[in-house]
Amino acid sequence: MNWTQLGGSLAAVLVLVWIARLLKLGESRIADAEIARRMAEEALSGFVARAALVSTNGAAALVLGTDGIALLKRHGAKVAARRLSRPLWRRPSPEGVTIETGERMFGPVLLYGVLPEDVDRLEAQLTMM
Amino acid sequence: MTLADPVTLAIPAFVLLVLAEMIVARIKDRTRYEPRDTLTSLMLGTGSTVAGILSGGAVFALATWVWQFRLFDIGYAWYWFVLAFVVDDFAYYLFHRSAHRVRWFWASHVIHHSSQHYNLSTALRQTWTGFFSLAFLFRLPLFLIGFPPAMIFFVAGLNLIYQFWIHTEVIGRMPRWFEAVMNTPSHHRVHHATNPRYLDSNYAGVFIVWDKWLGTFEPERDDDKPRYGIVKNLGSFNIVWAATHEWVGIAKDVWRAPGWKARVNYMIRPPGWSHDGSRDTSETIKARWEAARHEGGQAWKKPISSSSDADPAGAQSPAV
Numbered sequence: 125m126n127w128t129q130l131g132g133s134l135a136a137v138l139v140l141v142w143i144a145r146l147l148k149l150g151e152s153r154i155a156d157a158e159i160a161r162r163m164a165e166e167a168l169s170g171f172v173a174r175a176a177l178v179s180t181n182g183a184a185a186l187v188l189g190t191d192g193i194a195l196l197k198r199h200g201a202k203v204a205a206r207r208l209s210r211p212l213w214r215r216p217s218p219e220g221v222t223i224e225t226g227e228r229m230f231g232p233v234l235l236y237g238v239l240p241e242d243v244d245r246l247e248a249q250l251t252m253m
Numbered sequence: 254m255t256l257a258d259p260v261t262l263a264i265p266a267f268v269l270l271v272l273a274e275m276i277v278a279r280i281k282d283r284t285r286y287e288p289r290d291t292l293t294s295l296m297l298g299t300g301s302t303v304a305g306i307l308s309g310g311a312v313f314a315l316a317t318w319v320w321q322f323r324l325f326d327i328g329y330a331w332y333w334f335v336l337a338f339v340v341d342d343f344a345y346y347l348f349h350r351s352a353h354r355v356r357w358f359w360a361s362h363v364i365h366h367s368s369q370h371y372n373l374s375t376a377l378r379q380t381w382t383g384f385f386s387l388a389f390l391f392r393l394p395l396f397l398i399g400f401p402p403a404m405i406f407f408v409a410g411l412n413l414i415y416q417f418w419i420h421t422e423v424i425g426r427m428p429r430w431f432e433a434v435m436n437t438p439s440h441h442r443v444h445h446a447t448n449p450r451y452l453d454s455n456y457a458g459v460f461i462v463w464d465k466w467l468g469t470f471e472p473e474r475d476d477d478k479p480r481y482g483i484v485k486n487l488g489s490f491n492i493v494w495a496a497t498h499e500w501v502g503i504a505k506d507v508w509r510a511p512g513w514k515a516r517v518n519y520m521i522r523p524p525g526w527s528h529d530g531s532r533d534t535s536e537t538i539k540a541r542w543e544a545a546r547h548e549g550g551q552a553w554k555k556p557i558s559s560s561s562d563a564d565p566a567g568a569q570s571p572a573v
Binding site: 125129130132133134136137140141143144145147148149150151152166167169170197199200201202204205206227229230231 | 268289291369487491537541542
């Protein structure tokens, strides 16, 4: 491979990504709580989901399991998950509640449109079990 | 003898086929592609090519040095190319199996599995750290046998090109005879899947027969649709992180490990191994899934049971 071929490859990469955007590929959302529960169980070995809070924009969800809490975030057209330990590390914001994962590259996750009280209620259910 | 680099020649075809698959995705299922994921995959592919050029001279020199101790003199007749292709594919199987079972090799190979999508751009998501991981060791026996380095690198390029087209969901199943002998999109979807049933299977490059002979074959099931990626998905499109995250993980674990035995094990034991057993390996995930499946099966047999609507095949069964 020479410099021309390398330049051509980079140009081709950018054109393909531009076309992917143009075609509106990759659009998706976490549709509802039932889907969020299923996604958490599929993503985390041994996780048994009981209830879920889904952000109103479908970009994230908090799922209560029998022995822990899972956080889902939309990652492109798919979903990435993390198992969180209690107490949840969160901060309220005008848009909803932001959950910290403690992982810099995974990042904090905004539960858009979710109230802090709803998160409290979900977390409290874990204590009661 | 100088042979062309088939992978470089194939790049225009790769680009056109990715484009064609995107158009199919637009019509059938828009979630098959995601622009940022595609950018990450293609930039990792481009970086891998550059890394290959940087390390290629050293690898070729080592191969040529080993070749001088060869057992047989093998020429450039066409049938030697055919034999070299088959033997190299077996060497690839051994490398690939090790790349999933030894964390040091996995740290390099995981890049290829780090996308949660499965499309032709995923095929191009290749390692930057293959040389550092010593992956080239697996081909050295071929030079000792007597296959000329130029021939082996040529057929290895053809092997890589073959593996491009099997990274797709567009093709369901190939004809039965083809599925029996060759690696196909169906077999390779299983390899990229994180479903417990599918973990650590179908390591083949071109010929699926290696998996069938060595007990690592798993067929794709319509009732257990593959979910792609890795057990702990990155949740990031950062290119450098995708290329290096497992190396960072190894470094952290080795640094914190209690003693030298644990330090070595963090490098050579399967991904997920930990000195205190606190993490999941593919074995623990499979065992947990099997246990849940068994419990589901027992419940299924009971005449009165709230679990009687559980999936007897275990496809979606929650564990424990």
